[in-house]
Amino acid sequence: MPKKCELTGKRPLKGHKVSHANNKVKRRFLPSVKKVSFKSELLNKKLKITVSNAAMRSIDKKGSFDQFMKTVKSKNLSIRLKKIKKSIIQKSA
Numbered sequence: 001m002p003k004k005c006e007l008t009g010k011r012p013l014k015g016h017k018v019s020h021a022n023n024k025v026k027r028r029f030l031p032s033v034k035k036v037s038f039k040s041e042l043l044n045k046k047l048k049i050t051v052s053n054a055a056m057r058s059i060d061k062k063g064s065f066d067q068f069m070k071t072v073k074s075k076n077l078s079i080r081l082k083k084i085k086k087s088i089i090q091k092s093a
Contacts, residue, residue, distance in 0.1 A: 003030050005052035007059075007068075009076040038065040040084075042091040047084065066092070 004011050010031040016024040032053045037046050041064065051059075062068040069085045070092065077085060 002050075003033055004050065005031060005033055005055055006050050006078040006081055007055040007072065007076065008052055010052045010054065040065055040069075040088065042066050042088050043084070049081070 012031065013029040015027060015029055017027045018024055033050055035048055036051045037048045039046050059065055059068045062071065066088055069088050074082055074085060
């Protein structure tokens with residue numbers, strides 16, 4: 001499973017672990033990502049998506065998965081979710 005959020009596009013970052021003696025060792029900062037299932041009321045489907053905690057908070061703020069997909073920009077979405085967003089917009093119109 002890649003450590004990438006399908007909704008926000010968050011990926012691992014690179015940086016240094018710095019010791020007390022100021023020695024720098026390369027490391028990766030991994031995003032907090034988990035597999036979550038969402039229910040789309042417009043499509044009548046359950047979707048299993050790899051999501052970061054920031055994306056979970058955004059979905060809660062919008063109220064539902066469908067409302068979030070209507071307002072999110074497509075450039076951050078994965079290819080699979082771009083198709084789902086298109087079908088949600090068509091169903092709601």
